[in-house]
Amino acid sequence: MRRLLSLHALLVYLFLYGPILVIVALSFNESRRGVRFSGFTLDWYRALFQDPRVLEYFLNTLTVALVSTLVSTVLGTLLALGMVRYRFWGKALLRYLLYVPVVVPDVVMGISLLLLFAFSRELFGFPRLSLLTVILGHITFQLAFVTLVVRSRLLLLDPALEEAARDLGARGFQTFLYVTLPLAWPGVAAGALLALTLSLDDFVVTFFTAGPGATTLPLYIYSSVKLGVSPKVHALSTLIVGLSAVFLALGYALSRRRV
Amino acid sequence: MNEAATPGQRILRVLVTVGPGGLWLFLFVLLPSLLVLLASFLSRGPYGELGLPLGLHNYARALQPVYLEAFAQSLLVGVWATLLSALLGYPLAFYIARHPKRDLLLFLLLLPFLTNFLIRVYAWLVLLQREGLVNAFLGAFGLGPFAFYPSFGAVLLATVYTFLPFFVLPVYASVERLDWQLLEAAYDLGARPFRAFLHAVLPQTYPGLFAGSVLVFIPAMGTFVVADLLGAGRVVLIGNLIQQQFGVTRDWAFGAALSVFLMGFVLLSLYLYARIQGERGLEELV
Numbered sequence: 001m002r003r004l005l006s007l008h009a010l011l012v013y014l015f016l017y018g019p020i021l022v023i024v025a026l027s028f029n030e031s032r033r034g035v036r037f038s039g040f041t042l043d044w045y046r047a048l049f050q051d052p053r054v055l056e057y058f059l060n061t062l063t064v065a066l067v068s069t070l071v072s073t074v075l076g077t078l079l080a081l082g083m084v085r086y087r088f089w090g091k092a093l094l095r096y097l098l099y100v101p102v103v104v105p106d107v108v109m110g111i112s113l114l115l116l117f118a119f120s121r122e123l124f125g126f127p128r129l130s131l132l133t134v135i136l137g138h139i140t141f142q143l144a145f146v147t148l149v150v151r152s153r154l155l156l157l158d159p160a161l162e163e164a165a166r167d168l169g170a171r172g173f174q175t176f177l178y179v180t181l182p183l184a185w186p187g188v189a190a191g192a193l194l195a196l197t198l199s200l201d202d203f204v205v206t207f208f209t210a211g212p213g214a215t216t217l218p219l220y221i222y223s224s225v226k227l228g229v230s231p232k233v234h235a236l237s238t239l240i241v242g243l244s245a246v247f248l249a250l251g252y253a254l255s256r257r258r259v
Numbered sequence: 260m261n262e263a264a265t266p267g268q269r270i271l272r273v274l275v276t277v278g279p280g281g282l283w284l285f286l287f288v289l290l291p292s293l294l295v296l297l298a299s300f301l302s303r304g305p306y307g308e309l310g311l312p313l314g315l316h317n318y319a320r321a322l323q324p325v326y327l328e329a330f331a332q333s334l335l336v337g338v339w340a341t342l343l344s345a346l347l348g349y350p351l352a353f354y355i356a357r358h359p360k361r362d363l364l365l366f367l368l369l370l371p372f373l374t375n376f377l378i379r380v381y382a383w384l385v386l387l388q389r390e391g392l393v394n395a396f397l398g399a400f401g402l403g404p405f406a407f408y409p410s411f412g413a414v415l416l417a418t419v420y421t422f423l424p425f426f427v428l429p430v431y432a433s434v435e436r437l438d439w440q441l442l443e444a445a446y447d448l449g450a451r452p453f454r455a456f457l458h459a460v461l462p463q464t465y466p467g468l469f470a471g472s473v474l475v476f477i478p479a480m481g482t483f484v485v486a487d488l489l490g491a492g493r494v495v496l497i498g499n500l501i502q503q504q505f506g507v508t509r510d511w512a513f514g515a516a517l518s519v520f521l522m523g524f525v526l527l528s529l530y531l532y533a534r535i536q537g538e539r540g541l542e543e544l545v
Binding site for chain 2: 012241248
C-alpha cells in the first residue's frame with residue numbers, strides 16, 4: 001500500500017515537472033521545430049536579449065507588480081486592521097466584497113473593470129486604457145488577498161499586548177507602529193509576497209485592462225503563442241521558471257528560519 | 260475595546276484604516292459588478308457601443324442552444340477536472356503529509372504552480388503538437404502521429420495540470436489535522452483496511468475535499484485561456500464566449516449577460532458548498 005502511494009506520488013511529480021523540463025531543454029536546442037535534440041545553443045537567449053521590446057515588456061511587468069503590490073499591501077494591511085479592531089456601518093458588505101475577487105472567474109473580473117473604465121471615460125474623459133488601468137486592476141484583486149491573509153494573522157494576536165502598550169502610555173499610532181505592525185509582520189510579508197506573485201502571473205485582468213504601450217510579459221507570451229510554438233518563448237519561459245524558483249526558494253528559506 | 264478613545268477618535272481611526280481600502284472595494288468591485296448587471300440589459304449599438312433599448316433580450320439569446328452548449332461544455336470541463344484532480348491529488352496529499360521531508364515536497368508542489376500560468380499551458384501545446392514529444396514517443400512504437408489538439412481532452416489535461424495544486428493544498432491541510440487514533444480504533448474493532456479508511460479517515464478529509472473541489476471547479480469552468488490555446492476554436496467554453504463579445508464581436512451587452520449567467524452559476528456552487536460546510540466554509544477557502 002505504501003509502495004503504491006509512493007509510485008503514485010512519483011508519477012504525479014513527473015506529470016508536474018515533465019512539461020516544464022521539456023520547455024527548459026528545448027530552449028537550448030539548436031533545432032527550431034520538433035523535439036529532436038540537434039545540438040546545444042544559446043541562440044534563442046541571444047535573440048531574446050537583443051529584442052528591445054522584451055526589455056520594455058519586462059519593465060512594464062515589473063512596474064505593474066511593484067506599484068500594485070506596494071499600494072495593495074498598505075491598503076490591505078490597514079483594512080484588515082480596521083476590520084479586526086472596529087465595528088462600523090457597512091462592515092458586513094465589506095466582508096462580502098472582499099470575497100468577490102477571490103471567487104469570481106478572472107474573465108468576469110476583467111470585463112467588469114473594462115466596463116468601469118469605459119463608463120468612466122464616457123462620463124469624465126479618463127482613464128485611457130494604459131499601464132495605469134492595469135495597475136488599478138491588479139490592486140483590486142491583490143487587495144482582497146492581502147486583506148484576508150493579514151486579517152487571519154491579526155486574529156491570532158493577543159489583544160492584551162496592545163492593551164499593555166496603551167497602559168504604558170502609547171497613543172494609537174505608536175501602538176500600531178511599535179506593537180501591532182511588528183507582530184503582524186509575517187502576515188504582511190506573506191500577503192505582499194502573494195500579491196507580487198499574483199501580479200506577475202496575471203494574464204486575464206491585464207488582457208482586458210491594458211491599452212497600447214502597456215504590454216506585459218504574459219501578454220507577449222500569449223500573442224507569440226497564438227502565432228505558434230517558438231524557441232524564443234522557450235527561452236523566456238525558462239528564465240521565468242528559474243526566477244520563480246529563486247523567489248520561492250528564498251521564501252522557503254525565510255519561512256524555515258522563523259521556526 | 261479602546262476605552263481611552265473619544266467617539267471622534269474612533270471615527271477617525273475607522274476612516275484611516277478602513278476608509279481607503281473600503282473606498283477601493285466600493286469603486287473597483289461593487290460598482291463594476293453593478294455596471295455588468297446594468298450592461299446586460301442594454302443593447303449593442305451600430306458601432307459596438309452600449310445603448311438603449313433596455314430589455315431581457317440578451318438573456319433570451321443566451322438561452323439559445325449554441326450558447327447553452329458552451330455552458331454544458333464548461334460544466335463538463337469543471338466536473339471532469341475536479342474528478343481527475345481528486346484522483347491525482349487525494350493520494351498525493353496523504354503521501355506528502357506522512358513524508359518526513361514534507362516541507363520539501365510541498366515546496367516542489369508549489370514550484371510549478373508559481374510558474375506563470377501561460378507557460379504551463381504553453382508547455383502542453385509544445386508536448387502535444389504534431390512534432391511534439393508525445394507523438395515522438397508514440398512514433399517509437401509505430402503509432403501516430405496524432406493530432407492531439409485542438410480537442411476536449413487536451414483542454415482537460417492542461418486544466419488539470421494547472422489547477423491540481425489548488426486541490427492538493429486544502430486536502431493536505433485536513434490530512435495534517437487528521438486524528439489517526441480513530442483509524443487504530445477502527446482496526447481494534449476489527450475493520451479491514453478499506454472499511455477503516457471509509458469510516459475513520461475519509462470523513463475527516465471532507466472539508467479539504469470540498470474546498471479543493473470548489474477551488475478547481477470554479478476556475479476550470481471560468482477560464483478562457485486554456486480552451487483558447489488548446490481548443491483553438493474547437494472547444495468553446497463560456498469564458499471564450501465572454502471574451503469574444505468583448506473582443507472581436509464587440510457586443511458588450513451580450514457579453515455582460517453571459518457573465519451574469521456564469522456568476523450566477525459560481526454563486527450557486529458556492530452557496531451549495533456553504534450549505535454543506537456551514538458558516539466557516541467560505542473562510543477556509545482562502
